[in-house]
Amino acid sequence: MASAPASASASGYIHPPPLTGSARMWGTLALSAATFMNVLDTSIANVSLPAIAGDLGVSPNQGTWVITSFGVANAIAVPLTGWLSQRFGQVRLFVASVMLFVLTSWLCGLAPNMTTLIVFRVLQGLVAGPMIPLSQALLLSSYPRALAGLAMALWSMTTLVAPVMGPLLGGWITDNISWPWIFYINIPVGFGAAFITWSIFRKRESVTRKLPIDSVGLALLVIWVGALQIMLDKGKELDWFHSGEVVALGIVSLVGLIAFVIWELTEEHPVVDLTLFKRRNFWAGALALSVGYGLFFGNVVLLPLWLQQYMGYTATQAGMVLAPVGAMALLLSPVVGKNIGKVDPRRFAAFAFAVFALVLWMRSNFNTQADFTTILIPTIIQGVAMAFFFIPLLTITLSGISPDKIPAASGLSNFVRIVAGSFGTSIATTIWQDRAAMHHAHLSESVNLGSTATNSALSGLASAGLTPDQALGTINRLVDQQAYMLAASDVFYASSLIFLALIPVVFLTRHTKAGAGSADAAAGAH
Numbered sequence: 001m002a003s004a005p006a007s008a009s010a011s012g013y014i015h016p017p018p019l020t021g022s023a024r025m026w027g028t029l030a031l032s033a034a035t036f037m038n039v040l041d042t043s044i045a046n047v048s049l050p051a052i053a054g055d056l057g058v059s060p061n062q063g064t065w066v067i068t069s070f071g072v073a074n075a076i077a078v079p080l081t082g083w084l085s086q087r088f089g090q091v092r093l094f095v096a097s098v099m100l101f102v103l104t105s106w107l108c109g110l111a112p113n114m115t116t117l118i119v120f121r122v123l124q125g126l127v128a129g130p131m132i133p134l135s136q137a138l139l140l141s142s143y144p145r146a147l148a149g150l151a152m153a154l155w156s157m158t159t160l161v162a163p164v165m166g167p168l169l170g171g172w173i174t175d176n177i178s179w180p181w182i183f184y185i186n187i188p189v190g191f192g193a194a195f196i197t198w199s200i201f202r203k204r205e206s207v208t209r210k211l212p213i214d215s216v217g218l219a220l221l222v223i224w225v226g227a228l229q230i231m232l233d234k235g236k237e238l239d240w241f242h243s244g245e246v247v248a249l250g251i252v253s254l255v256g257l258i259a260f261v262i263w264e265l266t267e268e269h270p271v272v273d274l275t276l277f278k279r280r281n282f283w284a285g286a287l288a289l290s291v292g293y294g295l296f297f298g299n300v301v302l303l304p305l306w307l308q309q310y311m312g313y314t315a316t317q318a319g320m321v322l323a324p325v326g327a328m329a330l331l332l333s334p335v336v337g338k339n340i341g342k343v344d345p346r347r348f349a350a351f352a353f354a355v356f357a358l359v360l361w362m363r364s365n366f367n368t369q370a371d372f373t374t375i376l377i378p379t380i381i382q383g384v385a386m387a388f389f390f391i392p393l394l395t396i397t398l399s400g401i402s403p404d405k406i407p408a409a410s411g412l413s414n415f416v417r418i419v420a421g422s423f424g425t426s427i428a429t430t431i432w433q434d435r436a437a438m439h440h441a442h443l444s445e446s447v448n449l450g451s452t453a454t455n456s457a458l459s460g461l462a463s464a465g466l467t468p469d470q471a472l473g474t475i476n477r478l479v480d481q482q483a484y485m486l487a488a489s490d491v492f493y494a495s496s497l498i499f500l501a502l503i504p505v506v507f508l509t510r511h512t513k514a515g516a517g518s519a520d521a522a523a524g525a526h
Contacts, residue, residue: 016204018144023200027142030196031135032158034098037189038131039158041070041105041124042421043166044182047304047318048174055179056114064429065233067301069118070125071422072229075415076222077129079272082411083213084130085137091201094134095194100127102190109180133411138201162326167304171319214271217264221271224256225419232426236433272415273408276401282409284508285397290416292353292389292502294424295495299360300325301425302432302491307375310484311368321375328383336387345392349506352392353499355385360496364489368481396509428491435487436480443479 018024045052045066053063085093104124111117139155173181231249238246264270277283304318313321336348362378394413401409447454454475461471 016141018142018147024142026196027200028139028155030193030200031139032155033189034094034131034193034197035135035155036158036162037186037193038101038128039162040166040169041128041183041186042067043162043300043322044170046301047167047171047308047315047322048179048182049301049305050308051174051179051315052117053114056111056117058114062114062233064301064305064425065114065118066121068229068233068422068425069121070128071418071425072225073122073125074128075125075418075422076225077126078133078415078418079221079411080218081130081133082408083211083271085134086207086209086211089205089207090134090137091197091205093130094138094201095198097127097130097134098190098194098197101131102187102194105183105186105190109183111180133414138197141204165323167319167322168316169319171314171316174315176316212269214264214267214269217260217267217271220256220260220263224253224260227253227256229422229426232423232430236430272412276409276412279400281399281509282397282401282413284505285393285399286413286416288349288353288502288505289390289393289397289413290420292356292393292499293417294420294427295360295498296356296386296389296424297421298424298428299363299492299495302428302488303363305429306432306484306488310481311370317372321372321379324376324380325382325386328380329386330383332384332387333391336391340391340395344511345395346506346509346511348388348392349396350503352385352388353502353506355381355388357496357499359385360492360499364493364496366485366489366492368485393506396506400510428495431494432484432487432491435490436484439486440479440483443483447475447479 049063049066052066053059056063081093088096101124104120104127107120108117108124111120136155169185170182173179173185227249231246231253234249235243235246240246261274264272264274277286300322304313304315304322307313307318307321308315340348359378359382362381366375394410397413398409457475458468458471461474462468466474
């Protein structure tokens, strides 16, 4: 196969020709492996949270900080990718990002307590930010323009397989080895991906130039997003706005957000281009994408917590329940990608929201007698929604945007989506705790010595050899199990209704044909 001629940009920089033969194959594998490792880390810890929390002496709900800290830091780093790649070069930045990800993964595994683990997860999220956007850019530069769709299809497969493998791998590692190994497995993958990428791409480095960085905007972004996430994570422990600390965090976040918006709208080189929100398709598409992803991710974290804490599932069994979520997405995503230019993407997105609503309604009908198959079926159906969710919504969000604005728009939509995922996790677990406390109080009213059922249960437990205190403790655990099941049902049902409410939001956008830029950037949704 003959390589295409190199092309020159307006600045005189000569773009290298597409790769050919084994170099393209190994380059694709290396870039996909790095992406796989990154995406895997967003799901592999989900089923390991109870084990991590127990080992480090915190509650499972505090354990969710392991996920939210990574997500927020990752989101903050994404908008910096453009500036960093122009300053240091795409290849150097990508390889450095992978190697630093390996280092921080190793540190996460060594963390002796929860505070240290969260610090290392923040660092891991920060260095991971450039990996996914740059893997796309390098992959597209490796293929002729006519094969760009194939390149993105290959790349997308890794982002769909990773969520399937994450819970299974995380569960098996947690049950059979120990939780630090969910981080250590990144080390060989990262070293291999970095070595192959550097070997193939080092002579294809992009042009570098010194650009001013919006340091004030970046600082304000970190302050308001960080304060809001800490407030969401700690609110349930500190009784929300009855706590001075939570009130202070809320004020810092609000003032920081207002200052950030004012600064970014007046800055010549903003870290986030907020003027994109003037476009109806962008703001409506980004709203639907981020709220939908926040609901999806919050429920994906909540389900294994409930199964392991109150349904007696091991980490491996919880992983098996979550794993099939990507199976249908893997089969249907190529079909969606092939037809995205022929069918109104709003219809695809509306269908995805309807299926998500159905899945969560099915989960809202679970009870403590639900068997493995009953819990598994909605997970399999959810894969259908995933296939019709990411690519159509990114296509809508990026439609009509000029090619030079696509990187900024893709980065901003990814930032909003990832932050929404972290917020969704905190909000879902907080509501779950609050509703469980309410249900526990209501159920406990029926447990009294004037109740025939209570006396019968206490007599049966006493005849089994339990002391009165042990018998009451057993009944309390049963009440807890019912309370948390009812609370999970409440979260699932409310999420289902919100998904239905998002369908009209999708149709606020204008129908435009999917452009090349949109298609190229669509994979970045994962």
